[in-house]
Amino acid sequence: MKSISLPKLNRTQISVIVAVIVIAILAAIIFAVVSAQTQPPSNTVAVRRGDISAAVNATGKVRAKKSARLSLPMSGIVQSIVKLEGDGVNPGDVILALRADETTRRFRQAELNLQSRQLDLARGKSSPRDEDIEIARAQLRKATMAIAAAEAAYNASPSAQNDAAREIARADLDIARANFNRVTNGLSKEEIETLQNAVVSAQLDLESARAALAQTKLTAPFTATVTEIAVREGELVGGFAPLATVADLNALEIAAEIDEIDVANVKVGQKVEVRLDAFPGERFSGILTRLFPAASAQRGSTVYAAVVEFDRKNFDVRLGMGANLKILTVEKKGALLVPNRALKNVGTRKAVQILAPGAPRDVIVEVGVTDGNETEIVSGVNEGDQVLVGQ
Known part of the structure; x- marks a missing residue:
């Protein structure tokens, strides 16, 4: 195997190579430093403008704006139930009736x-x-002849019996004479008034009997739907006992409960976002129309009752459905916003860390509305400032 021999370098060549390597390393270091100074760290965000709102959460249930629990002032046995749950009724429609035999007899009389x-x-x-x-x-004429005969009998034979017969005949004559005068001359003014008073008295008796008869029938007070029948046919019920409930299902609202820690921020007229348990993912727009001044205790908490009107759109919303409410207490447009994670406590005040030459610096800020994720900055920073997050 042949070995490869490298050309030998002289000192000048080696010095040049080393110098090139050193320059490359220095260039890389300078580039990294410059890049670090010109690019913000990845854990920073820019102060931005946007819309923000604060809200109070509450719960409630759907109910009818107009409903009534119906009863009768008199007791009795339920004779017939005319309308059932779900039936529509108009004003005056009979829902159920009590047995009324004696009341009907008095009315006819x-x-x-x-x-x-x-x-x-x-x-x-x-x-x-x-x-x-x-x-x-x-x-x-008959009475005149009778008195003449009675007088003759008494004169012929005075006795207590004949005297009594004579007195009776005289009384009959007085009645007959008065009747003849009344028939031929008409009734006197006083007699006419007596008859008129008798008519008025009879009219009052009839109205009283009619009212008593009406009290045996439970009728609808307004156009509605029967939502409950609380009795059965043949049942004995007491006076003013609840018998039925009706409600206008065309106009619904939400009866809400607001916790005492939130009620100070809630006012009539505020917008409400409504979510119904029966329709997951759907949102309905509403408005707070009533806020009751007195508190009540519910499940160990102090709450205030409120009413929310809402647009149910085309959904089949029913009585008693549960509702989750988001009441918008404050809305700001075009506010300066930072994430809540960018805020830190400095004593009793809030601050953010702003990127600055050399090192980040703390800046005291005045905060406004928060929605739980972002917070409005009223003063202390400007739009576009880079602030550190999660420090």
Whole structure:
């Protein structure tokens, strides 16, 4: 095997090669330093402008804006259930009825009594008929003959019995004479007023009977859907016991609960992002329309009730569906933003580290709105400044 022999280098050539190598190494070092000074570290971000909002999270349930639990003031046995859950009703529609035999009888009797009193008044106001006059005249003639006979009997044989018969005959004559005068001359003003008062009294009795009869029927107060029937046919129910519930399903809202630690930031009119458990991934736009002033205890926490109106779009939203709410309490457009990881505490204040020649420096900043990921910087930095993240 032949060996390869390299040409021998003189000192001048070796010096040139070494110089070239040293220059290359120095050039690489200078390039790395310059690049490090001109390129920001990978753990920096630029202060940017953008939109940011703060929100309060809450929960709630879908309910109807208009609903009613219905009852009757009287007790009784449920005779019939006319409408069932899911049935639509209009104002006045009967939902169920109690047994009302005695109440119906009193109503019919009141109707007949009014008709009788009205007939008496009509007769009293009308002109006398010839046949009525003849009847009254005949009764008067008969009574006159009877008193004459009674007087003769007493005169022939005075006795207690004949005296009593004579007094009865006189009374019959007075009645017959008064009846004849009434028929021929018409009723007096006072008698007409008495008949009129009787009609008014009968009308009041009928209205009272009608109201009592109405109280045996449970009717719908407005256009709605029956959502609950709380009784069964044949069941004995007490007065004012809940019998049924109706609701207008065309107008829904969300009954929300807001924790006491968040309620100070919540106001009527704020926008709400609604998510319903029944429709994962769907978002519905809403607005806070009511915030109740008094707190209540729920599951060991103090909460405030609120109402959210929302656009259910074309979804089949139903009563009682659970809702997760994001109430937008603050919205800022074009704010200076940095990631929350760029913020650090300096005493009681906030600061960021800004890249500067030589080494990063701390800059005290005034912060504003935060959404949990980014924070608004009110003062202290400018758009485009490079800040360190996660230091």
